[in-house]
Amino acid sequence: MTSTLTASKPHNPLLAVVITVFNESDNILPVCEELCTVLTDLPPAEVIIVDDGSTDTTQQKLLEAKVHLLPQLRIIVHPTRMGKSAALRSAIRAAHAPWIATMDGDGQDNPAFIQTMLAARHTYETTHGVKSPAPLIVGVRRKRRDSFSRRFATRLANTLRQHLLHDHCPDTGGPLKLFQRDLFLTLPHFEGLHRFLPALMQSYGAPLICIETQHRARLHGHSKYNNMNRALVGIFDLLGVLWLQKRTRPLPPLSER
Template sequence: MAAALKGLAPFEVVFVDDGSTDGTVAALLAARDVLPELRVISHDHRCGKSAALRTGIEAARGEWIATIDGDGQDDPAEIVPMLALALEAGPARPGPLVVGVRVKRNDNLSRRAATRFANGLRRRLLNDGCPDTGAPMKLFRRDDFLRLPQFEGVHRFLPALFQHYGSALICKPVHHRARLHGSSKYTNLNRALVGIRDMMGVMWLQSRTHISARSSER
């Protein structure tokens, strides 16, 4: 992470520990020796990925946010080119959502098949135009994210929600590596059941949320 971001100044790395009971926090605090920009925020109990995401983004001080999982499968070297793509889009508000699309998944066959099915179903029903909706690597403006409705599972539907709130979608192919840390808390079955319920909720939000027209004083 330190090597990947050294060309950006200033920057910070906000790590959210979602109620872990292992040595995660101790390892992170030790990592400050090589990454003094690291901030560690801990939940006192497990709240879920979407809650951890919001905790980190609310605590962040920067204008642009890049999200990345802590399991080592995402390559932090992709963050700088993703930011470049966002900046090329210009100063328009809201800003774009840049999604790191995992072209070659480094997962087992059943996980890849389940993800392919879920992405296809979401793309068809939500019409979000994103081939990898649940990709962990995303980049966006902090304020744009905080405008979105918040619920557990929101991280799986950011392309649809950002676009509904006026953001352009930019998809960038990224590398995907073998998992280095931790293990998934979901099976393919419970991931599907939760995902279908959440997707119905997002479809309802899309139908019932009307974005305010732009206004100006004369």
């Protein structure tokens, strides 16, 4: 069950910037402040942040951000932690915009790259036509600001995933992504979905575009995941996504006569 702390009237946004957070009270205000500086360069956008069951003062900080930084901010609250994929789904279901840009709330992502992703989408549509399948654009973190053990585990997981799923994405877990809202809501929902968007969306016909992005150190705190729990859960998810890939049969466009 979710609740909405604040609700702004729809203003026909073209883009929804979606952030999911869990116990990021020290980071979320600087993240919102940086995002505020780039919104003027973006199409009309709504900002939706999901507090996924935080036990610190994240909610209060989000309300401060709405008052002082982002009056268009919409805040969705999960009373208990449901996981990142569920938080993304809550935000994307609530979005009014047809396009979704995702990023993390720990300060590691530079929101200026949202404009770069939009430019890549525009280039694709200019080349292939607006009636072509809408692309998924993924920000690839070339220079990771993580510990050696995490970088090694990520490289190993990426190698195994690409070998089995053939998703052609070197960094499927990169938080910076741009995609169509309707396509995301078409996908089968499960916790861990966010790590397999390239494979699943390509199964539904979405072309993949990868762009290089900047990866920064967390502003404060530490990751909520460790290498072991990510690896154990990831193996089961990987096998499940492999099965979904083989069983997916997207419906063709409807034609009545």
